[in-house]
Structure formats: C-alpha cells, structure tokens
Amino acid sequence: MRVFLGVIGLYLVIALALPLGIMLGKSLQGPKDDFVGLANYIRYFSTPALFQSIGNSLWVSILSTVITVPAAFFYAYALTRSRMPLRGLFKTVALVPILVPSLLPGLALVYLFGNQGLLKGALFGRSIYGPIGIVMAEVFTTFPHALLIILAALALADARLYEAAVALRASRPRVFWTVTLPGARYGLISATFVVFTTVITDFGAPKVIGGQYNVLATDVYKQVVGQQNFQMGAVVSVILLVPAIFAFMVDRAVRSRQVALLSARAVPYQPSPQRRFDLAMLAYCVVIGVAILSIVVVSQFAALVKFFPYNLTLTWAHYDFDQKGGGGWTSYYNSIRLALLTGLIGTVVVFVGAYLTEKARGVALGRGLFHFLAMLPMAVPGLVLGLAYIFFFNAPANPLNVLYRTMTILVINTIIHFYTVGHLTTLTALRQMDPEFETVSASLKQPFYRTFWRVTVPVCLPSTLDIAIYMFVNAMTTVSGVVFIYGPKTELASISVLNMDDTGEIASPAAMAMMIFYTNVGARTLHAGLARWLERRTQAWRRR
Amino acid sequence: MAHRTLVRFGSVLLCVVSVAAAIGFAATTVRAAKATLTVYTAVEADDLKKYAARFNEDHPDIEIKWVRDSTGVVTAKLLAEKANPQADVIWGLSATSLMVLKLEGMLMPYAPKGVEKLDAVFRDRENPPTWVGMDAYVAVICFNTVEAQKKHLPKPTSWKDLTKPVYKGTIVMPNPASSGTGFLQVSAWLQGFGEAEGWKYMDALHQNMGVYTHSGSKPCTMAGAGEYPIGISFEFRSARVKKQGAPIDIILPSEKSGWDMETTAIVKGTKNLDAVKTLIDWSVSEKAMKLYSEGYAVVAITKMSQPVEHLPANMLDHMIKNDFEWAAKNRKAILDKWQERYNAKSEPKK
Numbered sequence: 001m002r003v004f005l006g007v008i009g010l011y012l013v014i015a016l017a018l019p020l021g022i023m024l025g026k027s028l029q030g031p032k033d034d035f036v037g038l039a040n041y042i043r044y045f046s047t048p049a050l051f052q053s054i055g056n057s058l059w060v061s062i063l064s065t066v067i068t069v070p071a072a073f074f075y076a077y078a079l080t081r082s083r084m085p086l087r088g089l090f091k092t093v094a095l096v097p098i099l100v101p102s103l104l105p106g107l108a109l110v111y112l113f114g115n116q117g118l119l120k121g122a123l124f125g126r127s128i129y130g131p132i133g134i135v136m137a138e139v140f141t142t143f144p145h146a147l148l149i150i151l152a153a154l155a156l157a158d159a160r161l162y163e164a165a166v167a168l169r170a171s172r173p174r175v176f177w178t179v180t181l182p183g184a185r186y187g188l189i190s191a192t193f194v195v196f197t198t199v200i201t202d203f204g205a206p207k208v209i210g211g212q213y214n215v216l217a218t219d220v221y222k223q224v225v226g227q228q229n230f231q232m233g234a235v236v237s238v239i240l241l242v243p244a245i246f247a248f249m250v251d252r253a254v255r256s257r258q259v260a261l262l263s264a265r266a267v268p269y270q271p272s273p274q275r276r277f278d279l280a281m282l283a284y285c286v287v288i289g290v291a292i293l294s295i296v297v298v299s300q301f302a303a304l305v306k307f308f309p310y311n312l313t314l315t316w317a318h319y320d321f322d323q324k325g326g327g328g329w330t331s332y333y334n335s336i337r338l339a340l341l342t343g344l345i346g347t348v349v350v351f352v353g354a355y356l357t358e359k360a361r362g363v364a365l366g367r368g369l370f371h372f373l374a375m376l377p378m379a380v381p382g383l384v385l386g387l388a389y390i391f392f393f394n395a396p397a398n399p400l401n402v403l404y405r406t407m408t409i410l411v412i413n414t415i416i417h418f419y420t421v422g423h424l425t426t427l428t429a430l431r432q433m434d435p436e437f438e439t440v441s442a443s444l445k446q447p448f449y450r451t452f453w454r455v456t457v458p459v460c461l462p463s464t465l466d467i468a469i470y471m472f473v474n475a476m477t478t479v480s481g482v483v484f485i486y487g488p489k490t491e492l493a494s495i496s497v498l499n500m501d502d503t504g505e506i507a508s509p510a511a512m513a514m515m516i517f518y519t520n521v522g523a524r525t526l527h528a529g530l531a532r533w534l535e536r537r538t539q540a541w542r543r544r
Numbered sequence: 545m546a547h548r549t550l551v552r553f554g555s556v557l558l559c560v561v562s563v564a565a566a567i568g569f570a571a572t573t574v575r576a577a578k579a580t581l582t583v584y585t586a587v588e589a590d591d592l593k594k595y596a597a598r599f600n601e602d603h604p605d606i607e608i609k610w611v612r613d614s615t616g617v618v619t620a621k622l623l624a625e626k627a628n629p630q631a632d633v634i635w636g637l638s639a640t641s642l643m644v645l646k647l648e649g650m651l652m653p654y655a656p657k658g659v660e661k662l663d664a665v666f667r668d669r670e671n672p673p674t675w676v677g678m679d680a681y682v683a684v685i686c687f688n689t690v691e692a693q694k695k696h697l698p699k700p701t702s703w704k705d706l707t708k709p710v711y712k713g714t715i716v717m718p719n720p721a722s723s724g725t726g727f728l729q730v731s732a733w734l735q736g737f738g739e740a741e742g743w744k745y746m747d748a749l750h751q752n753m754g755v756y757t758h759s760g761s762k763p764c765t766m767a768g769a770g771e772y773p774i775g776i777s778f779e780f781r782s783a784r785v786k787k788q789g790a791p792i793d794i795i796l797p798s799e800k801s802g803w804d805m806e807t808t809a810i811v812k813g814t815k816n817l818d819a820v821k822t823l824i825d826w827s828v829s830e831k832a833m834k835l836y837s838e839g840y841a842v843v844a845i846t847k848m849s850q851p852v853e854h855l856p857a858n859m860l861d862h863m864i865k866n867d868f869e870w871a872a873k874n875r876k877a878i879l880d881k882w883q884e885r886y887n888a889k890s891e892p893k894k
Contacts, residue, residue: 049887116770129755211755214887222721224620307789308769310690324590390624405630484621487630488582488609499589502614502758503781504765 153187732802
C-alpha cells in the first residue's frame, strides 16, 4: 500500500509541488532572476490598482458561493428526498454547465443582457460587463460542481434514521434539521469551499464578461501576458493560494468530526410520495433547469445567426473553423484525445490515491501531505499551473523537458488541474463506508486488495464513473490550464474558443463551444448507459 | 455475479485504455520527412492557412507549424521560453515586441535576400538587421452608424472629438497592457500631443470609456455588433468587419494615427537554420508583399502597397512619424502609469 501511495505521491510532487515551488521562487526574484526578497510583494501592496483586486475577487466569490450552495443543496434535496417526476432528467439538466467551457456562459450573457441583448431591460440599465455578469456566469459554472458533492453526501441515507424520526412523530422540518442536514454537513462544507475557490481562481468568466472589474485571476493574465511581468504574476498567484490553505484547514477541522453514515447495518432510504411537497420541488427544479438551458440555447442561436443583431438569417458559415484559424477542426480532435486519456488514466490515479490516503495504516505525515497536495489543485488557477509548467518543464536542466508541448504534458496537467473534486468525491463516498468492512476482512485474513476490489470498488463504482466523466468533460472544456502549454500539434478546441473570442467574434467561438457541448453530451449518454448497466449488476444491495 | 461482472468490466476498461493510449502515441510518433518549422505569430488567425499555402507554392519541402496568439501572449510565451526556445522563427509580430526580444538577446541578426528593397523604416537599423518588417497596421475608429442614429451621436472626425461629453459610455478601446493595438495608439497620443497633454487627453477619454478590451480586434467587432457604438481598433480588422456586413464607418482621425508593423526574425538557437533563412528570404520577397497587401494597406516595400476595400488609398499620409525605439524603451513606464491611472477605477462608471 505504501509503495502505491508513494508512486502517486511522487506524481503529485513532480507535477504539482515542484512547479509551484519554482513559481513561489519566481515571486521573490527580480527581472534578471536575482533574489530580491519581498520587494515584489511590497510593490504589489503599495499599488492600489493591483491590491484592489483582492477585494473584488472576494466579493464575487462570496456572492457566488452564497447563491450557488443553497441553490444546489435544495436541488439535490429535491432529487434525493422527493418523489417528483423526471428526477433523472433534472439531474442531467443540472449537469449541463460542466459540459461547456466556462467562456460559454459569458458569450451567452452578452446575447442575453449585453447592450444589444434580448433581455437587456432585466438589468435596469446596469451593465452586464462587471460583477453582475461574473456572478451570473460563475453561478452557472459552479452549480453542478456543488450539486455533485452534495448529491454524493445525500445519496446514501440510512432509512432507519428516517423511520425512527417518523416513529417519534417528528415534523418534516424537524427531520430536515436533525437528520438530513447534519447528514449532509460534510458535503455542504466541501461544496462551499469548492465553489468559493473555483470562483476565485476562475479566469474564463471574468475574461469574457468582467469588463473593467479586475479580479486576481485576470490580473495574473494581465501581468504575464500584457506586461510580461512574470514576477508580479507569481506574486498574484501566491496571494491566490491563501484561500487553499484556509480551505484545507476548514476541511481538516470538519473531517475530525465526521462519523461514518453508512454502517454495515444501514438500510437505504427511499422517500415516499407527498403531493404538495413534490410539486413545490418540481417547480423549483423547473426554474433552475430553464435558466441553465436558456444559456445553452442562446449559444446555439448565436452560433447559427449570420450577423447579430443586424442580420438574423441562419447560416452554417460559423462552423467553418478551418477558415477562422484558432486551430480549426484539428483542435477539436486533439481535445477528444486529451479527454479520453485524462478520463481513463485520471480516474484510476485519483481513486486509488484517495483510497490509500483514507485506508493506509501509519505514515500519518505522508498521508496528510498527500491529502494536502490533492486539495491544492482546486486553489491553483489553471493559468498559474500552466505558467509554473513553463518554468519547470521548459528548463534546459530538467530531463523531463522532452515532454514540453506534447500531449503527455497536457494529460499530466489536466489530471492535476481537476484532481481535487475527484479526490473529494471519492473521500465522501469512502467515508460513508463503515471501517468495519476492513476490520472484518482483516480478521478473515484477506489481503487489502481483495477487500478493495470486492467491496470498496463495487460500492464506490457510481462515484468512480462520475469522476471519469468529470475528468473527460473538464479536459474537453479547460482553457486556463492549457493555454500556456499547448503546442503547435496539440491545439485544443477550448483554446480555439478563447482565441476566436479574443478577436471579438462571438458566433464562431459559440459554435466551437457547442461542439464541445455536444461531444460531452454524447460522452455523458454513454456514461449513463454504462452506469445503469453496472448498477443493475453491482448495486442490487442498495434496493430492498 | 458482481465479481465476474467486475472482471469483465475491468478487461473492457483495459482495452479502452490501450486503444486510447495507442491513439495517443500513433499521432505523436508520425513525423514528416520534410523540414518542419515552428513559427510563432500574431497574424490574424483567419489568414494563417493562406500564408502557409502561398509559401509552400515556392517551397513545398518546408512545413509550417503555426503557434498563434495575440501579440502580448506570443511575446510572453517567447520570453518565458527564453531558456529553451521552442520557436524557430517569428513571422508576424509587432516591432515593439521584437525590440523587447532583441534587448533580451533572443534574436539572430540576418540580412535576407532583397532586404535593400524595403523602406528604411521597415527594418532594424543595425546591419545585419535583427528583424525585418512585413506590413503596417494603423489605428482607426470604427463607428456604428445604426446605433449612432438611435443615440443621436455625431460622427467624430478627430481623436479629440472622442472626449466630448456626448460620447459618455459609448467608446471601447483595447487595454494597452495586453494589446499591441492599444499600446501603439497610447504611444501615438503621447508622441503626438506631448506627454503632459497626452495623459490629460487620456484622462478625459477615460471618462467616456465603456470598457477596455484585451485584444485589439475586439473593439471594432463590438462596434460592428452595436454592443458599443465606437471602437478604437486597427484598419485591417475594421475593413474585415465592414465586409461581413457590419454597419460601420471607418474613421481615420485628423491628428493622424498610431501604427506598428508586423515583423519577421530568427530565434537564436534554431536547429533548422537553412529552412529558416529560406522562410525569411521569402517573407520579404515581392510575392510575399503581394500577399500582405491583400489585407494590409501598407506593406514594407511601400511602393507595392495596394488599396484595400473600405480603406482610403493614402494610408501612409494618415500615419504618424513613429519612434519605435522610444516606444520600446518607455513601454514599461507607460504601461505602469496607465494601469495606475485607469485600472484602479475598476467599477464600470455609472
């Protein structure tokens, strides 16, 4: 076990810790790579134009979190605790945002609420370019991330608790406050900091729709790209790492109080129909579902209209990507390759890694460190990771520099970039399993890998498949992580969305973003079929 | 049974993994027999295929791999890769950026065949030159006539006009920190109006600004779509936007415009020096100039410049006398000052 843990740990060190360390070093260097101590930081905090972004970033992140987490929780609650119709459909609809690049809601919001927007009046004269647009786009983008985590926490409920509550004549609100909410507490807290850190590190939405509202992530971009000031870019990145450490401490504090919910004797909960409650939940889900779908529908509309808003005839011309540059159709096929490799390799690495940190005996320090490294990617903006990769992998002294600009480095980077959510999903699933399973098999003198293969993997299989599809779609949609390290032969579809958007075009990037969307829909459909087939064969114990 | 199913699932998974891996490796191991050059460029994305095709008409044995991004990104990439350059050659990047790279010692001086035909402005002053010019791009104002009518905006004819209160919240321009176009016009205002007046002018302009964009093309595309009626952009993009059917007038302000040129240079350390020299020689040939002139109104052999549809024929008369060395030397100071003045006011003005 320790050997495996060591191997995956080494991967995290090489692909995450070392590049970030070099990044950290950069922030203490002057323009000629000389050591200047904290001079860059002093300059940062004495320039209002720069440090003002900290407040902006915090503001949009808090606002987005406060909106997203309760919204996602009640959505998850409706899906798991009510008998409203079309629950499967609503779950699918809610996951739509993870199927599109984070640039897409920005493009769609311009069509909806821009100065020529279809629903321009809804903002009462306020501009969409700024915090309003950023928060709207971020809520759209992070909603499914929060939902997946909370769903995993709500999915396994012990029916005995609910039966006991009913027998004690507890009212519905009381059951909610004393059984449901405490059971989902860990998921809620995870979701909160996942949303918060995703927003604070996201670069796509503020880039497209942020206007003059500067946030830390776009500052990194401006420092590096505009000013070619890598040192200051590194300083801003280091400041962005603070929430990660904070989130990590919160996670540790909560974790020590978490007890296994699904004991070996647990009975799965199945809600019973309640007409009025189910209708209310349905109405809520319809509102959210329509809001999500309208973003996508508007993008498809944008991709087909000849010249918005002056010529609304339809055309396929915007799909002629080879004429638009930005990589053309080749970039689309590259993206599919990246997504397949990341989905398959990434899932195995993440799942085994999480299992080992949770179950390995001893090596507490190593496991703590491993867990920290697994949590870190959530707080590292893709842009920073990408830049760190340039400094680390492109150094002539590094024997790994042959990887530079290859598909391999894109896969390595993408797995790291999306490591945390998979890790947390696995941990949430694992923590709901009673450690008695291990104790019992140990007393039966079974090796750990047999318990792993015959108990852990089957129980966690639904979560594992969720991770695989999560990795796949994120590899399809990621922009920031790869923008600095793609090469001439490995241009990606999402990069070409960014490059085309940069010229101010909306139609062609929307068309490419929608290609990504349809591909991910295809992948998800496949995943759903596979999941149902597997569930029928391995999850029978959940039903009564 | 669960276990058997899992084994079956495991073997299916294994198959999929190996197939995916095979796809992954197959595509990376294929290597063309002919010479391949990695070319870094900021040339408009829609033109790259045409550029490569024309070059290959004369040199089919050299394959071009483009790495294309906006001016700021390509420059940042080149600087970040300084220790281990990935590019063989730069074909189409602003002169101001090339001067920065030259100061870093990243370029290899080379006098291409036919360099003497180029207008003196369009080449590095040193001999042999570290870079040679291709064509010029000039700042213009894109003015949406449909939206202007709706909002009763008069047509501006000069840069100074844009500071009138009537234009409040209607103007877009590129952020000079990320956009070459943004920087060239800021530098032109400072050169043309004098430093003190230039900054005063930008203070006033800032009051009317709707938004600063990352790229230089975007303001004109936005003006074309009516998102903001007035966009400060450059002539090549404006002609293209107009051709797509946007209701815009292209205005060359009376005080003359800032401009920069696209340039070509060899990246020190290339392993394909012969092929690179062939490319650079071709890039200043008359055939190449003809190619550039299809999009750009002014090319490096200035007498070969062709009028471009929707643009005035006498573009040269609209360009300021540009001091590139001054611009490159002061770039950092200008950008710092610009950020300090206009970045801090980050809330959209109400």
